[in-house]
Amino acid sequence: MRNIMLQPEAAQTESGNESNARTLPRIECVPRPGTPILGPSPIPHSPHLKSLELTRGCTHRCAFCSAHCPSGLAGGSAIYLYSNTAECLAAELRERSNRPWAVYVSPNADPFPPLLEVQSEACRTVEVLASHGIDALLMTRGYIRPSALQVLARHRERLRITIPLTTMDRGLAFAGAILRISSPARASNR
Numbered sequence: 001m002r003n004i005m006l007q008p009e010a011a012q013t014e015s016g017n018e019s020n021a022r023t024l025p026r027i028e029c030v031p032r033p034g035t036p037i038l039g040p041s042p043i044p045h046s047p048h049l050k051s052l053e054l055t056r057g058c059t060h061r062c063a064f065c066s067a068h069c070p071s072g073l074a075g076g077s078a079i080y081l082y083s084n085t086a087e088c089l090a091a092e093l094r095e096r097s098n099r100p101w102a103v104y105v106s107p108n109a110d111p112f113p114p115l116l117e118v119q120s121e122a123c124r125t126v127e128v129l130a131s132h133g134i135d136a137l138l139m140t141r142g143y144i145r146p147s148a149l150q151v152l153a154r155h156r157e158r159l160r161i162t163i164p165l166t167t168m169d170r171g172l173a174f175a176g177a178i179l180r181i182s183s184p185a186r187a188s189n190r
């Protein structure tokens with residue numbers, strides 16, 4: 001397994017302002033709590049799709065989401081990163097006879113927050129999956145750092161990336177509908 005080191009541009013945030021980093025929650029690297037680390041599919045009736053959490057808590061703190069408040073830590077002042085995810089995943093895939101065709105990486109928190117450690121672990125995880133011929137599904141509202149993009153580009157045949165757009169702008173929502181993106185109104189009527 002390659003040891004991915006992202007570059008210093010990683011200090012930049014989505015707004016391009018390093019001072020924003022001061023407002024970020026602190027990050028704590030913790031070992032994974034146990035095995036197996038591949039969880040059930042987040043999509044019903046998709047047994048060949050698995051999920052894999054990278055963190056507990058999400059940096060983005062979207063107002064409508066509770067993911068930034070990990071249990072046991074009021075206010076979400078820290079993000080817990082499972083920093084040995086790639087190694088644990090590689091070991092688990094070696095043991096499994098029935099490998100999934102795809103893994104949804106970090107379905108409950110953004111895999112590309114403005115935190116170097118998390119983006120590095122996301123890239124290392126993608127590399128492990130790709131080396132086993134498994135697709136990685138990623139969804140992000142974040143700024144994917146250029147050095148992370150280089151890693152993702154190497155495995156583009158194995159990636160499906162979703163970028164959610166939340167808007168009440170009718171024009172943008174209409175454009176989203178053309179692109180087969182659900183508007184908030186359509187999504188809430190499901």
Ligand code: SF4
Nearest residue numbers: 058061062065067109
């Ligand atoms: S990016 Fe996603 S997981 Fe993170 S706070 Fe926003 S909605 Fe929740």
